[in-house]
Structures are given as structure tokens and as C-alpha cells.
């Protein structure tokens with residue numbers, strides 16, 4: 001089976017859905033941010049602080065090439081991964097790619113529920129966050145929509161809803 005790569009904006013549920021999908025399929029799950037953190041012994045926030053966004057993007061591309069070589073896995077990427085270099089074409093050449101699509105309002109809710117520190121969102125008020133999501137989502141959608149599949153995600157605020165999304169995704173992928 002080809003690997004499955006989940007892409008989408010921060011807070012779209014890539015890690016949550018990816019982990020459950022891998023569990024249901026009995027295959028390994030990787031999260032690209034965690035993979036980077038493990039390989040570099042640094043958090044993503046530290047890498048941004050030490051090397052800037054450009055430095056992070058280079059590392060992200062290199063680590064994508066490492067992780068995407070693993071066979072038969074579910075890999076969730078960072079929100080920016082598809083939008084730099086030829087990362088999206090590279091992912092499409094190797095795997096089934098899925099765009100987890102959500103409205104800016106749902107993304108903002110998920111981000112508020114989560115605990116991960118995201119350098120690009122640091123220090124924003126609720127209003128600024130929503131505005132930022134709306135603007136950057138517009139810039140990023142042309143990349144995201146290159147994915148082979150799209151899954152519309154609603155608010156994933158309980159386990160049943162996560163399970164439903166995973167089920168819908170399995171039906172689309174035929175796995």
C-alpha cells in the first residue's frame with residue numbers, strides 16, 4: 001500500500017486524524033514536526049528562534065525526504081510543508097495525499113483547544129488569529145488543493161467526530 005500523507009492548515013486535525021487512521025489500519029504513524037524535533041533535539045519553536053523560518057523550511061524539506069521514504073505509513077505534515085519548494089509534487093509522486101479542509105472558524109477553535117506552541121501564531125489575539133488564518137489560508141489553498149483527495153473536517157471536539165472523519169477518509173481512499 002502507498003503511504004498516506006495528510007496536509008492542511010495548522011489546527012485542521014492532521015495529527016489527530018492521522019494517528020487514529022494509522023491505528024485503524026494497523027500501520028505506523030509519523031508526524032513531521034515530531035520527526036524534526038526528534039532528529040534535531042530541538043522543538044519547532046526553538047528551530048524557528050535559532051534559524052528563522054527559512055532555516056526551518058530547509059530542515060522541513062530535508063526531513064520530509066527522509067520520512068516520506070518510509071513505506072506503508074501515515075504521515076502528517078506541518079501546515080506550511082506543501083507550500084515550499086517542490087514539496088507538494090514530491091509528496092504526490094510518492095503517496096496518497098489528503099487535504100484536511102476546514103473553515104477558518106473551525107481552525108481557530110481547534111488551535112484554541114490545542115496546546116502546541118506555534119511560532120507563526122504567537123501573541124495573536126482571537127480576532128487577529130482569525131484574520132491571519134483567513135489571509136494565509138487564501139495564500140496556501142492553491143498548494144493544498146493539489147492533494148489527490150480532500151476531506152472536509154468539521155469541529156473535531158470529541159472522539160466520535162474524529163472516528164467519523166477517519167471512517168469517511170477510509171471510504172475515500174478505499175482502505
Ligand code: S3P
Nearest residue numbers: 009010011033078079080118119
Ligand atoms: C507551520 C505549522 C506547524 C509547524 C510550524 C509551521 C505552518 O505545524 O510546522 O509551526 O507554517 O503552518 P502544524 O500544522 O502541525 O501545527
